[in-house]
Amino acid sequence: MKKWKKILLITITTIIVVVVGLGLFLNNWMAVENSEVPLPTFNWQAKKIDSIAVKTFTKDTSQFISLNNSVESITKNDLKQLGNWIGNAKFIGLGEVTHGSKENFLLKNKLVEYLVENKGAKAIVLEAGIGDCYKLNQYVTKGIGDPKQLLIDIAIFTMRYKEYIDLLDYLKKHNENLPENEKVMIFGYDVQTPQNSAKLILNYLNTCQSNPDEDIKVSFEKLAKDGRSMQGLNPFSVWFEYEKQTEKMIAFFNSNQKMMISKSSQQDFDFHKRVVEQMSKTWSLFYSSSAMKAFYKRDEFAYENILWLSNTQNKFPIILLAHNAHIQRKDILYKDFTPTGAFFSKNKKDDYFSIGSVFYEGEVRAEYNGKLEDIKLPQVKTICAENYFNRFGYENFLLNVKTSKENNLLKSVLTDTVAIRSIGASYQPNVLGRNERVTIFDQQYDAILFFRKSTAPKDIK
Secondary structure, X not given: OOHXXXXXXXXXXXXXXHHHHHHXXXXXXXXXXXXXOXXXXXXXXXXXXXXXXXXXXXXXXOOEEEEOOOHHHOOHHHHOOHHHHHOOOOEEEEEEXXXXXXHHHHHHHHHHHHHHHHOOOOEEEEEEEHHHHHHHHHHHHHOOOOHHHHHHHOOOHHHOEHXXXXXHHXXXXXXXOOOXXXXXXXXXXXXXXXXXHHHHHHHHHHHOOOOOOHHHHHHHHHHHHHOOOOOOOOHHHHHHHHHHHHHHHHHHHHHOHHHHHHHOOHHHHHHHHHHHHHHHHHHHHHOOOOHHHHHHHHHHHHHHHHHHHHHHHOOOXXXXXXXXXXXXXXXXXXXXXXXXXXXXXXXXXXXXXXXXXXXXXXXXXXXEOOEEEEEEOOOOOOOEOHHHHHOOOOOEEEEEHHHHOOOOOOHHHHHOOEEEEOOEOEOOXXXXXXXXXXXXXXXXXXXXXXXXXXXXXXXXX
8 A cells, every 4th residue: 555545544544533532522521311300280370279278377487487578677586496497407508599699699698697696507618619718718717808809709600799798798797706616617619610729729839838840830820820610621631731730739738748737737738638639520520521420420529528628627507508409408300410418318317407499580690692691580480389389478488398298288389299490500491491490399408498589689790
């Protein structure tokens, strides 16, 4: 065979192998698990409701807590029965039905204040990066930094709201003059935005006067400059650079442990090493699996990180602020998805208490067709249980699923398969079932927070 023919054959073969390999990778990465359970068809607007039974039921504070019509005017006294519901739970999940509702944020802030002051909560875990939340913790425990800029620097819009500044300012004020071991700390469980984590590690190395190999340092400097989004990074740079360098950084921490502790503290060393370990695990996950499986694995990492926090800090109770999909005790929709709440439900049992959120109407702030917008939602579908809750006649309330699921008034809505709104960070009205979620309340939540109307929060950026 002539030389040019051999070269041509090799070139064509290489192209075919690369194209097929890339195709297989993209096919696996884009794979989406199909829902196991179709959306129900029951019409909750048509279900008869006994007004006398509603009046009797809503007076029973072991099952129902009526909250003031104005969210801002809700007091800790309004929430005092919630403490009896929660009991001695060490881990409390506070869910949100969407990442873009002012009322949901305000209500969760009220619940956090109550849990801190009346149940002695000592740690808040956010659906955000470990490195991002390090600086938030510096603010609430030491008063370092500007909360608005810190939230902007996190680089995810789901926390870029005044209501989060209000939460941080409340915690900062609460912590003033308290001894270190009594202060409420903030922690994150993700590494989706590695920029701040990389900056954090570089700053720690500088504090410890530690110098890893140049290739490791250069990779982390690149991340500190450009790594605002895990998904936005070139996957090949992760395979051949970042994943490899984070593994080297872990080895560097292990071999220089004694010296680094002497320049900082055991607690600081453990925390920063944990950040690098989670970066390494996340690199491996995001670029060796499908997007759906990566999303699923996040919840296992979240559980591991919260346990790590509880074991190293010994601060209880711990409050987890995240979407309903993460704090639920079980996922009904996808058979392969184990949410963070399910790990707690299985391994911590009565030590976990989960509060999901639902709302009836209004606006949300979410990504729509690639753009962040204030979206006026259409009327909630008749299949959604919010229709039934709305007919109770209360603007805001808490419902104890544990104690009220046997009540004839609520048995069907709490124990049958129903649907609720579930919007998250994006709004996708043209995808069937994407903005609603199959739900069985008594299997997923211990309590439900209902608010009738949602308005879009204002972006602080």
